Amino acid sequence: MATFIEHPAVWSGKELPAKADWTQDFEQLDISSIQHRLENGSGAVLLRGFPVGAHNKDSARAAFQDWCSKLGTLLSQNEKGDTVFDVSDAGFGKNDPRTRGPNTNKKLSFHTDRCDVIAFLCWKSAKNGGENELISSMQLYNEIARRRPDLLKILMDPFAYKRHTVDLGNELPYIEQPIFSFQDGHFACSFLRVLINRAHADPELPNLTDQQIEAMDFLEAVAEERELAYHFRQEPGDVLLLNNWVTLHRRSAFEDHGDPAEKRCLFRIWLSMPNNRPLDPRFEANFGATGAGEVRGGFKVGQ
Numbered sequence: 001m002a003t004f005i006e007h008p009a010v011w012s013g014k015e016l017p018a019k020a021d022w023t024q025d026f027e028q029l030d031i032s033s034i035q036h037r038l039e040n041g042s043g044a045v046l047l048r049g050f051p052v053g054a055h056n057k058d059s060a061r062a063a064f065q066d067w068c069s070k071l072g073t074l075l076s077q078n079e080k081g082d083t084v085f086d087v088s089d090a091g092f093g094k095n096d097p098r099t100r101g102p103n104t105n106k107k108l109s110f111h112t113d114r115c116d117v118i119a120f121l122c123w124k125s126a127k128n129g130g131e132n133e134l135i136s137s138m139q140l141y142n143e144i145a146r147r148r149p150d151l152l153k154i155l156m157d158p159f160a161y162k163r164h165t166v167d168l169g170n171e172l173p174y175i176e177q178p179i180f181s182f183q184d185g186h187f188a189c190s191f192l193r194v195l196i197n198r199a200h201a202d203p204e205l206p207n208l209t210d211q212q213i214e215a216m217d218f219l220e221a222v223a224e225e226r227e228l229a230y231h232f233r234q235e236p237g238d239v240l241l242l243n244n245w246v247t248l249h250r251r252s253a254f255e256d257h258g259d260p261a262e263k264r265c266l267f268r269i270w271l272s273m274p275n276n277r278p279l280d281p282r283f284e285a286n287f288g289a290t291g292a293g294e295v296r297g298g299f300k301v302g303q
Contacts, residue, residue: 075298169300
């Protein structure tokens with residue numbers, strides 16, 4: 001029989017905004033308080049009032065990067081070693097290898113990123129749409145444990161992930177890791193179905209079983225239940241911080257402003273946290289380290 005999780009990071013969509021550690025003014029919290037809330041609290045923090053008005057776009061990006069470097073270790077988000085990614089519609093074609101979900105205006109699926117904490121600063125919001133949606137992956141685990149414990153067992157087994165198209169510094173064609181896991185009593189969820197599907201479609205990589213497909217379909221069906229997710233929209237100056245091990249996130253499709261200078265843009269940073277949790281050893285191939293407090297995640301820089 002599955003064990004249910006009790007933790008401050010177990011919350012529904014209506015419960016998160018009522019939590020004392022969710023929303024704060026940017027100047028109110030010190031770094032250690034934010035680190036503690038992300039690892040031991042709700043796993044999601046929204047800080048309002050980053051001083052974007054005092055900056056142009058480049059200096060705002062640099063100031064955010066500098067602030068994040070005090071929170072944790074900045075990780076590379078491509079083979080070049082870039083530690084800040086502009087989340088905006090770049091207008092690349094569908095078959096362009098540079099195309100990633102974050103640089104389109106399309107709706108994204110619920111997922112996690114390759115880091116302990118993901119940080120977003122909103123520089124410009126969209127004309128319409130671009131809503132954030134957050135889910136507690138601990139709550140999702142509990143829902144699946146209650147309804148389909150047989151599928152929960154499958155989600156704790158390894159799934160093959162194909163190497164990301166921009167992960168050019170990585171020699172491994174694929175890795176295998178679980179979606180739900182525990183290590184020394186610490187929960188972790190990691191899920192990016194697009195790479196799982198790509199591995200399944202590659203004839204040279206392991207195929208998904210029917211049970212694995214059913215388990216992921218059920219996970220995503222439960223995640224679509226509106227009461228589980230918290231919906232909101234980042235406005236300029238809002239900083240969103242998410243612990244990837246206890247939350248899933250996505251954004252809705254959006255329509256941009258006609259003026260290129262007003263196009264939706266968020267600055268995204270991946271962080272390895274000094275107070276991070278121990279991970280299942282099966283994450284080592286993808287994250288590089290699994291011990292508590294170790295630097296891990298991001299893309300390898302190409303040679």
